């Protein structure tokens with residue numbers, strides 16, 4: 001099938017490659033000329049393991065191309081995916097400006113029946129708005145062209161994007177016609193997974209509900225971690241014991257410095273906004289967001305208490321991205337901590353395998369080190385904020401000799417506390433006092 005993917009960011013670039021790999025002819029569209037130039041040259045504008053190599057092969061094969069010419073892409077396609085950003089607005093609602101712009105452009109170029117599919121995360125009811133925008137543009141042209149609007153939310157994780165796009169645990173298809181259902185099924189034929197067919201509105205809600213539920217698991221554990229510290233219990237051990245129950249599941253029970261990224265914080269806020277709009281307060285989810293907002297401050301308080309003051313102290317940050325495996329710093333906990341540390345008079349040295357450039361641009365006062373050892377050299381305290389595998393393999397006997405004070409705060413419970421203490425560190429995790 002001929003497919004267009006509109007918006008070639010994290011989701012769009014991955015979706016383009018995955019659909020081309022499935023055997024479709026794919027054209028990725030973006031308004032950002034520089035991005036399109038890089039993609040056509042086989043270079044990914046962000047870091048995602050394995051994606052660049054696959055993309056290069058698909059470009060070479062002619063199965064994939066990128067353009068800024070949306071109209072041309074529309075006319076040559078059977079299915080059009082919308083993968084533009086839907087960021088948070090001040091009131092928590094999703095900003096649909098880019099989506100509307102892309103949809104109206106499609107409407108102005110529509111030349112026959114197409115399926116318009118939202119992969120962007122959008123609030124319940126957006127499908128109907130998409131339909132209305134398209135209809136308005138087609139009517140303005142004095143034409144009557146049939147089209148279908150489908151919701152096919154994306155569940156990929158950054159850092160595992162290609163794997164998730166090629167091997168999804170489920171494919172949710174919200175559609176209202178047999179034709180759309182048949183075409184979407186044909187598009188994904190060959191993918192061995194569960195298909196969930198529903199209405200467009202249900203599909204839109206499934207996406208927000210899924211992210212909000214995962215965020216709830218994390219905030220539950222983060223709040224519980226605070227109690228573990230007061231009751232001489234270990235949150236990691238508690239999580240392990242809980243996770244053995246298949247009704248609970250072992251994933252997303254890792255306590256830490258709070259969830260970040262471009263999805264959880266924004267999607268929780270968007271669902272809360274939708275709830276307020278409909279007069280149905282989601283009190284539990286409200287608390288999930290509050291716990292998350294507090295978590296990095298709660299963590300920093302431990303550092304402040306141990307050091308007496310942050311003023312004049314050299315703080316080493318290990319990890320800046322919101323999770324390992326990505327260069328994405330959107331809503332990364334590090335971005336909450338850096339301004340507070342700087343305002344308190346601390347000096348920051350930082351190292352991250354992929355996130356230095358973006359953080360350096362935002363915070364020129366942060367000293368970017370060439371590696372973890374250089375970041376830790378002379379530090380009064382080390383804060384591990386992202387559990388990159390290379391941090392777990394550091395030579396801590398070497399590290400302890402180079403730090404001014406052997407204070408180590410593990411914001412991800414990624415290291416073995418007993419081992420760290422055996423090197424001589426004063427080691428503190430999140431909810432792990434019980435392992436001391």
Ligand SMILES: NC(=O)c1ccc[n+]([C@@H]2O[C@H](COP(=O)([O-])OP(=O)(O)OC[C@H]3O[C@@H](n4cnc5c(N)ncnc54)[C@H](O)[C@@H]3O)[C@@H](O)[C@H]2O)c1
Nearest residue numbers: 007008009010011030031032084085086098102120121154
């Ligand atoms: N990042 C993720 O892991 C992830 C996973 C699942 C779902 N989502 C959802 O997918 C959507 C996209 O997220 P992302 O992280 O890929 O965003 P992104 O910001 O990385 O990419 C969006 C792209 O859309 C382009 N764009 C904006 N307006 C356009 C237009 N009119 N025409 C063509 N291109 C346009 C931008 O230039 C940008 O390249 C969001 O709704 C997000 O919530 C994201």
Ligand SMILES: O=c1ccn([C@@H]2O[C@H](COP(=O)(O)OP(=O)(O)O[C@H]3O[C@H](CO)[C@@H](O)[C@H](O)[C@H]3O)[C@@H](O)[C@H]2O)c(=O)[nH]1
Nearest residue numbers: 154155156157158252253254256258259260261263322323
């Ligand atoms: O037990 C856990 C698991 C995750 N996190 C944090 O939660 C955030 C999000 O992690 P993850 O879900 O792995 O990354 P994302 O790439 O943001 O993926 C989420 O958001 C995407 C965008 O909507 C969805 O498609 C995915 O299914 C959903 O997992 C990160 O800051 C993690 O450090 C924890 O603190 N504890």
